[in-house]
Amino acid sequence: MRNVLTICSKEIKSYFVSPIAYLLLGLFGLISGYFFYSATAFFVMSGLRQQMQGSQQPMSINEYVIAPLLGNSSVVGLFLIPLISMRLFAEEMKSGTIELLLTSPVRDWEIVLGKWAGAMAMYLCVLGVSALNIATLFIWGSPDWRPVLTGLLGLALQGGCLLAIGTFISTTTRNQIIAGGATFAVSLLLWVLSWVTSYNEASWAQVIAYLAIPTHYEPFAKGVLDTKDLVYYLSVIFFGLFMTKRSLESLRWRS
Amino acid sequence: MITVEGLTKRYARNVAVNNISFEVGKGEIVGFLGKNGAGKTTTMRVLTCFLPPTEGKASVAGFDVLDQPMDVKRNIGYLPETPPVYPEMEISDYLSFVARLKGISGADIKKRVDEVCERTALGDVRNKIIGKLSKGYRQRVGIAQAIIHNPPVLILDEPTSGLDPEQQLHVRNLIASLSGDHTIILSTHILSEVEQSCSKVIIINEGRIVAVDSVDALHKRGRATEIVAIEVSGADGFTVKQKLEEVAGVARVVSRDSKSGNVAFEVEGLEGSFIRPDLARTIVHAGWHLTELRTVGESLEEIFLDLTRAEKTDAKTDSKKEAEGSAQ
Incomplete structure (x- = not known):
């Protein structure tokens, strides 16, 4: 476990001593800030209009601001995650530092877990920006906090899945751009798989839709914590990390 | 270890x-x-x-x-x-x-x-x-x-x-x-x-x-006899060469180019003989100036090239033999 922490903290430092962390935080802050401002402004305007029309129905800030904001964050995450994961192993293989890791008394799974956890920490920092936006809503309003928490948890798990896949892809090439591009392609594919059910109701279509990542996010966004979805996310993470470990082992036999 | x-x-x-x-x-x-x-x-x-x-x-x-x-x-x-x-x-x-x-x-x-x-x-x-x-x-x-x-x-x-x-x-x-x-x-x-x-x-x-x-053993490798480089001034090459050839245990004397205008030789001894003291004595007795006397060892470069080259030729003959064998 000590080795996992060593590698993880080194990864986090690497993000923050390079421009990557600031670029990601800046970009995400800008985009999610814009979404937050638009959603809140729209909410305020609609609220005023409803009051003028004398409507008695209260408007839910969770429904109008928080849910769309989290939904947008998950889509932006789709673009940012490959940028986080692409360097994990590709960079080490290119610079030769992988020899240091693989010849140190550290087990392969410790390396894999440490790397993934480091990337995950970086991603959580990015999500933190989104959480900060939402936190301001609690100052002036009283949104329901449960869907906020489950939504953030859903985003974290979703990110964990894509990062695990990205970590695996990063072990297959020395080229960071290829790793990033391939991770983006695979992530996007996992995203749009859910569209299948919109034109086909057959059971195979259901299975494919089940594999899609957003399918499992919807309950989280609504504040529902379903074991089925938790199991899905955790097993994708496990599978991704397992494949990474295998790929790392095969690196010894391949190179 | x-x-x-x-x-x-x-x-x-x-x-x-x-x-x-x-x-x-x-x-x-x-x-x-x-x-x-x-x-x-x-x-x-x-x-x-x-x-x-x-x-x-x-x-x-x-x-x-x-x-x-x-x-x-x-x-x-x-x-x-x-x-x-x-x-x-x-x-x-x-x-x-x-x-x-x-x-x-x-x-x-x-x-x-x-x-x-x-x-x-x-x-x-x-x-x-x-x-x-x-x-x-x-x-x-x-x-x-x-x-x-x-x-x-x-x-x-x-x-x-x-x-x-x-x-x-x-x-x-x-x-x-x-x-x-x-x-x-x-x-x-x-x-x-x-x-x-x-x-x-x-x-x-x-x-x-x-x-x-x-490293020492490698230097001695493939060299059973001693080769001594000699440089002498104040004499003509032919006389010196003759004198050196007469020394006991010398197998061969080869003239070498010398940059300083002196006469220079490489003297190869017979197997097992130790010729350096006799060579020095001969030159000094003849009244010439001995300016250089040293054993020429084979450099590691030469040994390395020899060894790797020999290996290559061996491998080639091996593969040739194999090819011949399979042809039969």
């Missing part, structure tokens, strides 16, 4: 290391000599558990590389061909990271980092970012990370390649200072380096070992 038995490493298409065996005792500094692509790096990677062997056995400090890789890794310090450094990190941060990876306890890390920084003369630059260091400093950081956990065995892959002469000297001195406490294997294709640093040489060519010997 290191035992290799029948080690073979095959890649998809080619054989990198072919059935090599050698042993390295405790405290020895062994030079691993060979051309580029001879199989040096592959052998070192097998010893450090970076690559698994295809066939054969290798053990380090009594632990097998396949069965007990964690124990092997704990006992080895490894400097790959390019130092495995993270350019964005500061030297001291990097060394602490490596120390932690190698399993040094938290309380000792600072002490060990200070120690290796001092040993590798990195003290002044320890807060610099590695990416901004010159190649020589980066190499020193590479050595520092290899010795940080004070391992009994050090494996250094071309520790001086790409350095300027002064940096090379520094690294060589550093390696020399490490001997005694550590068993060291270092690979190189610079022959003078082997002569200066190593007690034993392993010459490898096309994946096979062609010689394992001490």
Whole structure:
């Protein structure tokens, strides 16, 4: 476990001593800030209009601001995650530092877990920006906090899945751009798989839709914590990390 | 300390290391000599558990590389061909990271980092970012990370390649200072380096070992007779040559070019004879000035080229024979 922490903290430092962390935080802050401002402004305007029309129905800030904001964050995450994961192993293989890791008394799974956890920490920092936006809503309003928490948890798990896949892809090439591009392609594919059910109701279509990542996010966004979805996310993470470990082992036999 | 038995490493298409065996005792500094692509790096990677062997056995400090890789890794310090450094990190941060990876306890890390920084003369630059260091400093950081956990065995892959002469000297001195406490294997294709640093040489060519010997023994190799170079002033070449041929035990006298206008010869003695004192006496008695008298040893370069070339011809004849055999 000590080795996992060593590698993880080194990864986090690497993000923050390079421009990557600031670029990601800046970009995400800008985009999610814009979404937050638009959603809140729209909410305020609609609220005023409803009051003028004398409507008695209260408007839910969770429904109008928080849910769309989290939904947008998950889509932006789709673009940012490959940028986080692409360097994990590709960079080490290119610079030769992988020899240091693989010849140190550290087990392969410790390396894999440490790397993934480091990337995950970086991603959580990015999500933190989104959480900060939402936190301001609690100052002036009283949104329901449960869907906020489950939504953030859903985003974290979703990110964990894509990062695990990205970590695996990063072990297959020395080229960071290829790793990033391939991770983006695979992530996007996992995203749009859910569209299948919109034109086909057959059971195979259901299975494919089940594999899609957003399918499992919807309950989280609504504040529902379903074991089925938790199991899905955790097993994708496990599978991704397992494949990474295998790929790392095969690196010894391949190179 | 290191035992290799029948080690073979095959890649998809080619054989990198072919059935090599050698042993390295405790405290020895062994030079691993060979051309580029001879199989040096592959052998070192097998010893450090970076690559698994295809066939054969290798053990380090009594632990097998396949069965007990964690124990092997704990006992080895490894400097790959390019130092495995993270350019964005500061030297001291990097060394602490490596120390932690190698399993040094938290309380000792600072002490060990200070120690290796001092040993590798990195003290002044320890807060610099590695990416901004010159190649020589980066190499020193590479050595520092290899010795940080004070391992009994050090494996250094071309520790001086790409350095300027002064940096090379520094690294060589550093390696020399490490001997005694550590068993060291270092690979190189610079022959003078082997002569200066190593007690034993392993010459490898096309994946096979062609010689394992001490540097002294290699120099004497293939040379049963003594050859002496002589330079004389104040005499004409013909007379001197005649006189020298008369000395007991001399087999042959060959004239040599001399730049300084003196007359020069290479004198070959008969097998088992020791001709230097007699040669000197003869010249001095004749009233000439003896300006040079030395034994000509075969340079390591020549031995190396001879050995690797011989191997090649052998291999060729072997394959020819095989081809003939299969034709029949």
